[in-house]
Amino acid sequence: MSDKKASNQMWGGRFASGPAAIMEAINASISFDKKLYAQDIRGSVAHSEMLAETGIISTDDQRKIAHGLNTILREIEDGKFEFSTRLEDIHMNVEARLAELIGPAAGRLHTARSRNDQVAVDFRLWVKDEFHRVAEALKGLIAAFLERAEQHASTVMPGFTHLQTAQPVTFGHHCMAYVEMFSRDLGRVRDAIERMDESPLGAAALAGTGFPIDRFRTARALGFREPTRNSLDSVSDRDYALEFLSIAAICATHLSRLAEEIVIWSTPQFGFVRLSDSYSTGSSIMPQKKNPDAAELVRAKTGRVNGHLIGLLTVMKGLPLTYSKDMQEDKEAVFDAAETLDLMVAAMTGMVGDMTINDQAMKRAAGSGYSTATDLADWLVRTLGMPFREAHHVTGRAVALAESKKVGLEKLSLDDLKSIHVGITDDIFSVLSVQNSVKSRTSFGGTAPAEVKKQIRYWKKRLTKA
Numbered sequence: 001m002s003d004k005k006a007s008n009q010m011w012g013g014r015f016a017s018g019p020a021a022i023m024e025a026i027n028a029s030i031s032f033d034k035k036l037y038a039q040d041i042r043g044s045v046a047h048s049e050m051l052a053e054t055g056i057i058s059t060d061d062q063r064k065i066a067h068g069l070n071t072i073l074r075e076i077e078d079g080k081f082e083f084s085t086r087l088e089d090i091h092m093n094v095e096a097r098l099a100e101l102i103g104p105a106a107g108r109l110h111t112a113r114s115r116n117d118q119v120a121v122d123f124r125l126w127v128k129d130e131f132h133r134v135a136e137a138l139k140g141l142i143a144a145f146l147e148r149a150e151q152h153a154s155t156v157m158p159g160f161t162h163l164q165t166a167q168p169v170t171f172g173h174h175c176m177a178y179v180e181m182f183s184r185d186l187g188r189v190r191d192a193i194e195r196m197d198e199s200p201l202g203a204a205a206l207a208g209t210g211f212p213i214d215r216f217r218t219a220r221a222l223g224f225r226e227p228t229r230n231s232l233d234s235v236s237d238r239d240y241a242l243e244f245l246s247i248a249a250i251c252a253t254h255l256s257r258l259a260e261e262i263v264i265w266s267t268p269q270f271g272f273v274r275l276s277d278s279y280s281t282g283s284s285i286m287p288q289k290k291n292p293d294a295a296e297l298v299r300a301k302t303g304r305v306n307g308h309l310i311g312l313l314t315v316m317k318g319l320p321l322t323y324s325k326d327m328q329e330d331k332e333a334v335f336d337a338a339e340t341l342d343l344m345v346a347a348m349t350g351m352v353g354d355m356t357i358n359d360q361a362m363k364r365a366a367g368s369g370y371s372t373a374t375d376l377a378d379w380l381v382r383t384l385g386m387p388f389r390e391a392h393h394v395t396g397r398a399v400a401l402a403e404s405k406k407v408g409l410e411k412l413s414l415d416d417l418k419s420i421h422v423g424i425t426d427d428i429f430s431v432l433s434v435q436n437s438v439k440s441r442t443s444f445g446g447t448a449p450a451e452v453k454k455q456i457r458y459w460k461k462r463l464t465k466a
Helices: 003-011 021-027 030-053 059-077 090-108 115-151 171-196 215-221 231-236 239-265 293-316 325-354 359-366 373-384 388-405 414-420 426-430 434-440 449-465
Strands: 156-161 164-170
Touching: 030 059, 030 090, 030 115, 030 215, 030 325, 059 090, 090 115, 115 171, 115 231, 115 239, 115 325, 115 449, 156 171, 156 359, 156 434, 164 171, 164 359, 164 434, 171 239, 171 449, 239 293, 239 325, 293 325, 373 388, 373 426, 373 434, 388 414, 414 426, 434 449
Parallel strands: none
Antiparallel strands: 156 164
């Protein structure tokens, strides 16, 4: 069957000639929606089985259809299938080949179905499958962080606000912050799967069908919880695609924040971590350079994912019910965002597991910037019963004195501290070391090593059930 003849047959008797070259180019989606081939064939097999069970088509025709579809599946997977832009999309390409393989019986497959509900179910299946892949990838990233957190539950480092040294924390605690972030991403993925777990197949073009179909049967066959409940919404809903892009954008933002920290931490000025050669590149002119390119690219690709979300939101914002051809623009955005996110998560999982932690550099930096000043203020409140605002003022004077002497708070003498407030005793030195500072932060979710280990145990148990 020639491409032109096949194209005209697909459109039916309404059009006398094939599309102009420009129309063909703008209209065709086969270059990207061929990714949906497995979902398209899966949906068609389920639809044909339901048609036969309800007596809408014969069992013999259904067997021919199923055999033909499985043959096409093998041809595509073996790289022997010829995709045609004249046939526009994956649905028409498969249907045309099916007609070549089994003859007139192929024409019965589209009974009680439209390309509108066909593409809707194909795309839902693909997005649902991708959500499951993302969930597994996130679990791997979380596991990598849990391992690092366990190794470094007691490794002190500076905690920052405004990228200025604030208070000492542990590297394990810092790692657990990302466990929380990526666990929320995982939770969003699970929630989205639950929301989108409905089959639009059987909504037909927009109004349903008069044929006695069984939508619950096809929903079960395709692994959906139930069929959608409104035929208009079924063919025009792209919330699941928007939600995928939204979740991808939030997750990418978390990855980008982590990438930024790795870039900063790997500089000689910080020296907190060292990336292996597997995730770094050199300079073409400066032999001493070791650039954190993998982290930088993760950071950059976030803009690409965010752009896809804004793009599809813009496509959908002005569309009346039900289907419009504008919706063809949904797939490239989701496909590219999914591929990009998969790569970003894989790269970051590798970096987290592979990088070398310089705990000595972290420890040196943990005490910089008078990071135990809050511990001094807290001691004044606890021991001397001082109002916190007054303690804050007294501590500020201690910091100013330490700055003038060019020493850390813990290096001030007792006489120095008594000159600021006579009630201070030598017990104050028990809270001025970074180790004692982090040990004292025992509030739920705090940075104390014992508390960090408690949270690690909680997340390890929770991850096994995810």
